[in-house]
Structure formats: structure tokens, C-alpha cells
Amino acid sequence: MRIFSGIRPTGELHIGNYLGAIKQWVKLQQENECLFSIVDLHAITTPYNPKELQKNILELAAEYLAVGLDPEKCILFVQSQVKEHAELAWILGTITPLGELKRMTQFKEKSKKHPDYVNAGLLNYPLLMAADILLYKADLVPVGVDQRQHVELTREIARRFNKRFGPVFKEPQVLLPKMGEKIMSLQNPTKKMSKTDDPKGCLGLFEEPEEIKKKVMSAVTDSGKKIKYDPKRKPGISNLLLIYSLFSGKAIEKIEKEFKDGSYKNFKKSLAELLINSLEPFRKKRKELLTREVYIKEILEQGRKKAQLIAQSTMMEVKKQMGLF
Ligand code: ATP
Numbered sequence: 001m002r003i004f005s006g007i008r009p010t011g012e013l014h015i016g017n018y019l020g021a022i023k024q025w026v027k028l029q030q031e032n033e034c035l036f037s038i039v040d041l042h043a044i045t046t047p048y049n050p051k052e053l054q055k056n057i058l059e060l061a062a063e064y065l066a067v068g069l070d071p072e073k074c075i076l077f078v079q080s081q082v083k084e085h086a087e088l089a090w091i092l093g094t095i096t097p098l099g100e101l102k103r104m105t106q107f108k109e110k111s112k113k114h115p116d117y118v119n120a121g122l123l124n125y126p127l128l129m130a131a132d133i134l135l136y137k138a139d140l141v142p143v144g145v146d147q148r149q150h151v152e153l154t155r156e157i158a159r160r161f162n163k164r165f166g167p168v169f170k171e172p173q174v175l176l177p178k179m180g181e182k183i184m185s186l187q188n189p190t191k192k193m194s195k196t197d198d199p200k201g202c203l204g205l206f207e208e209p210e211e212i213k214k215k216v217m218s219a220v221t222d223s224g225k226k227i228k229y230d231p232k233r234k235p236g237i238s239n240l241l242l243i244y245s246l247f248s249g250k251a252i253e254k255i256e257k258e259f260k261d262g263s264y265k266n267f268k269k270s271l272a273e274l275l276i277n278s279l280e281p282f283r284k285k286r287k288e289l290l291t292r293e294v295y296i297k298e299i300l301e302q303g304r305k306k307a308q309l310i311a312q313s314t315m316m317e318v319k320k321q322m323g324l325f
């Protein structure tokens with residue numbers, strides 16, 4: 001199977017990115033043909049600092065490697081270095097009704113958050129994402145549930161193109177994790193954990209032990225004392241139980257039993273310890289990789305070459321079918 005996914009270089013990865021997306025990528029690379037991109041052209045649709053973008057790109061590349069992506073087993077590359085992404089996005093825009101883009105939840109949310117920066121790129125974001133996926137004729141797109149709507153739109157766009165111009169694209173399927181498709185904010189457990197929308201409720205994958213402890217101990221919990229998984233009535237403790245389960249590999253019921261006479265405080269202490277131990281290797285690896293800029297750039301350069309070959313060949317087909325060549 002061909003797999004494609006990407007993350008915006010907008011800041012350090014958090015445990016939501018890991019549990020929702022990257023943990024699956026690390027497994028998938030063993031037996032599939034995988035492409036994982038640093039989607040910088042998506043990052044510039046919301047306010048950002050141009051002076052920091054290159055640094056963020058290199059850091060995200062180091063983070064991909066630190067959590068276990070292996071450049072021998074997958075193609076790692078920077079989206080803007082393969083020009084076909086922007087080219088295909090333009091083309092897809094000409095067959096996509098405006099209404100479909102305006103309906104996207106992420107567009108509505110991000111426009112509300114940055115009312116003075118509702119640019120056309122933000123609206124066209126899903127076209128670029130569709131181009132990312134369709135250029136490589138990916139079968140599967142492993143992401144968190146917030147991105148499902150964009151993958152569904154991608155399918156629709158592929159269908160429409162194929163019907164009008166001939167069969168070029170594959171209809172990709174979204175791949176959600178069994179558990180952890182939406183990790184909630186530690187500060188507001190009814191909202192998704194997010195790098196840019198809520199830094200306080202966001203637990204970074206590479207945070208220092210002291211910081212992890214502080215964030216976990218001050219995570220918002222619910223009224224009552226019982227440590228019970230009940231996302232509707234107890235969103236706070238349920239989110240923590242889910243995180244505990246995913247990092248320990250223990251079933252949620254087993255954890256509930258273990259802590260049945262314990263307090264929230266004890267449970268949180270134990271969760272902080274688990275996270276500190278689980279994340280320690282990632283933090284060390286990232287630190288080491290950040291000193292090896294030449295090595296990382298070389299990996300991205302190799303990735304660019306491989307990705308470009310596939311992208312150019314798809315673009316040629318697209319252009320022929322459309323009468324552009
Ligand atoms: P931003 O704040 O810049 O929008 P983000 O934290 O929402 O960033 P993205 O870069 O949009 O993260 O997402 C990268 C990947 O991580 C996507 O596949 C997305 O679905 C997944 N993801 C993001 N947040 C979560 C979450 N809270 N739970 C599960 N998966 C998530």
C-alpha cells in the first residue's frame with residue numbers, strides 16, 4: 001500500500017499528534033511504501049514568523065526521526081521543495097465548487113480564530129492537501145479524526161477529476177487509530193489538544209520532566225472522585241485514562257481497577273511518571289539530532305528526489321488528460 005501523511009511545521013509536536021497520527025506512521029513504514037511530509041505551504045495559511053519557518057522545518061524533521069521514522073523505510077521531505085504540490089492544487093481548484101471549501105470545519109474554526117487573516121489560502125487549504133495525497137496516488141492517509149473531513153473531500157475531488165478527464169487518481173481512505181483519534185486539551189477537555197490553539201493544555205512530546213509533571217498535575221479534572229472512563233460526563237479524567245492506556249499498553253478497565261481506591265492526585269502522579277519515562281528516549285534523541293543539521297538536510301534532499309519522481313510522473317498524466325500538454 002502507498003501511504004501519505006503530513007504535519008505543519010508550526011511548533012513542537014504534542015502527544016495528540018503522536019497518538020493520533022505518528023505512532024501509526026512508525027508502524028506502517030515497516031510494510032508499506034510511505035511518504036511523510038513537512039507541509040510548510042500549509043503552515044503559511046495562518047499567522048507565522050518567516051524568520052522561524054526554516055528552523056521549524058528542521059526541528060520537525062528531527063522530531064520525525066526522533067520518534068522512530070526511518071529514512072531507509074520511508075520518504076521524508078519538505079512539501080514546498082516539490083513544486084508539483086502547488087501546481088496540482090491550482091488545477092484541483094478549477095474543479096471544486098466554492099461551497100465545498102466554505103463548508104470545511106477547519107476553515108470555519110481558523111477563520112473565527114484569526115478574523116483579520118482569512119486569506120484565500122486558508123480556504124484553499126484542502127485543495128493543497130488533496131494535491132499532496134493524490135500526487136502520490138496514496139491508498140491510505142493516517143491522521144487524527146479532525147482531518148477526516150479533508151480526506152473525504154479529497155476522495156470527492158479524485159472522483160470528479162476521474163469522471164471528467166479519465167482515470168488518473170486513486171480514491172484514498174482515511175486511517176484513524178483504534179484509540180487516540182482525538183486527544184483532548186489538558187486544560188479544556190472538551191476541546192482538542194492543539195499546538196497553536198492552546199499551548200497550555202498541550203503536552204509536548206519532548207518536554208522536560210518538570211514541565212510534564214506540572215502540566216499533568218494541573219490538568220483539569222471533573223467533579224466527583226471516581227477514576228472512571230466516561231467521556232460524556234467525565235471528559236477530564238477520561239482523557240487522562242486514555243493517555244495512560246495508550247502509553248502503558250494496559251486496557252482502560254485494568255487501570256480503573258488499579259486506581260479504584262486512589263485519588264485523582266495519586267493517579268495523576270502515576271501518569272506523570274509514566275509519561276516522563278515513556279517520553280525520555282524521544283527527548284534525548286531529538287536533542288542529539290538537533291546538532292546534526294547536515295545529516296537531516298541530506299535526508300530531506302534524498303526524500304525530495306524520490307518524491308519528485310513520483311509527483312512529476314502523476315503531473316504528466318494529469319496534464320495530458322486535461323489538454324495542458
Ligand atoms: P495546529 O495547532 O498548528 O493546527 P495541531 O496541533 O492541530 O496543529 P496538526 O499539525 O494540525 O496539529 O496535526 C498533525 C496531525 O496530528 C494530524 O494528523 C492531526 O489529525 C493529528 N492531531 C492533531 N491534534 C490531535 C489530537 N488532539 N488528537 C489526535 N490527533 C491529533
Ligand code: LTN
Binds near residue numbers: 132141150
Ligand atoms: N491538514 C493536515 C496536514 C496535512 C496532511 C496532508 C495530512 C497537509 N497535507 C496530507 C495528511 C495528508 C493537518 O494535520 N492539519
